[in-house]
Amino acid sequence: MLRTIIRTPTGNIVSVQKQSVRSLMTSLPSADRARSTALGSIRGTGGSSTTLDIANLEEFQFDDSTTSGHDALETQRKIRKYLRIIKYELPKLKKFAEPFQPPSKTQILRFRTSTYIGEPNHPAAPKVVLTVEVKSLPLTNPELHKFLLLVGSRYDPVENQVKMSCEKFQDRSQNFKWLSDTLDNLINEAKKEPEAVSDVPLDLRHAAKNIKPKLRFPKNWNRPVKSI
Structure with missing residues (x-):
């Protein structure tokens, strides 16, 4: 046992007993004692060389x-890992396969999303794009004209379709809902007094870059036909 004399701030002298280092080492569990011995051998003593x-x-x-x-070698391990998945895990997905059914005439909306493999929190992952053909909308000609005036540059006259996108929300389902509600509101608004804007022409300047004019070769540039 070790005895230590400590002087307090008030001037009193206190005697404290402490266990020796050897007694502490013997009281440690075997695993801790082995760890302490290993650390001591690594640190070394004085200026002597260590292991x-x-x-x-x-x-x-x-x-x-x-x-x-x-x-x-690590690359080969990863390749073999995915090859094993392809051979043994992918065949298990056959029981979930379903025959393809083309969309019916009433299913006129097409939604497109993007998934970035390995990046679940990619900033563009929640984005949803809605595409609908103009001819499939339940609108008359005056109503359709007003509808195209409302959508503006989202109308593509080349493909004759309307395209809208939304990435306002972090949840993809909310973007789906916003696009669906927006399209419903546009259709309902187009049905309100469509004759009032029937004389307003469509502005298709945004699609000018997609409309390629058909160049015709002037007839006077043709080679003369030799008579036989």
């Missing part, structure tokens, strides 16, 4: 691969 000194390292016998070699 981690570079002078005590064994000479490289060129019996191991280089860093690039280990990287190549």
Whole structure:
């Protein structure tokens, strides 16, 4: 046992008993005692060399691969991992396969989303794009004209379809709902007094870059036909 004399700020002297280091080591569990012994051997004492000194390292016998070699082996492990998944796991998905059914005439809306593999929180993942053909909308000619005036540059005269997108919300389902509600509101608004804007022409300047004019070769540039 060790005895330590401590002087308090008030001037009193207090005697404290402490266990010796040897007694503490013997009281430790075997695993902790072995760990302490190993740490002590690594730290060393004084200026003597330790087992981690570079002078005590064994000479490289060129019996191991280089860093690039280990990287190549790791790549092969990953490839084999996915090959095993393809061979043993993918066939299990056959029971979930369903025959393809083309959309019916009443299913006129087409939604497109993008999924980025390995990036579940990609900023463009919630984006939803809605496409609908103009001829499939339940509107008369005056109502359709007003509808196209309302959608503006979202109308593509080349493909004769309307395209809208939404990425306001982090949840993709909310973007689906917003596009569906917006299209319903546009259709309902187009049915209100469509004759009032029947004389307003459509502005298709936004589609001018997509409309390629048909160039015709002037007839006077043709080679003359030789008479036989």
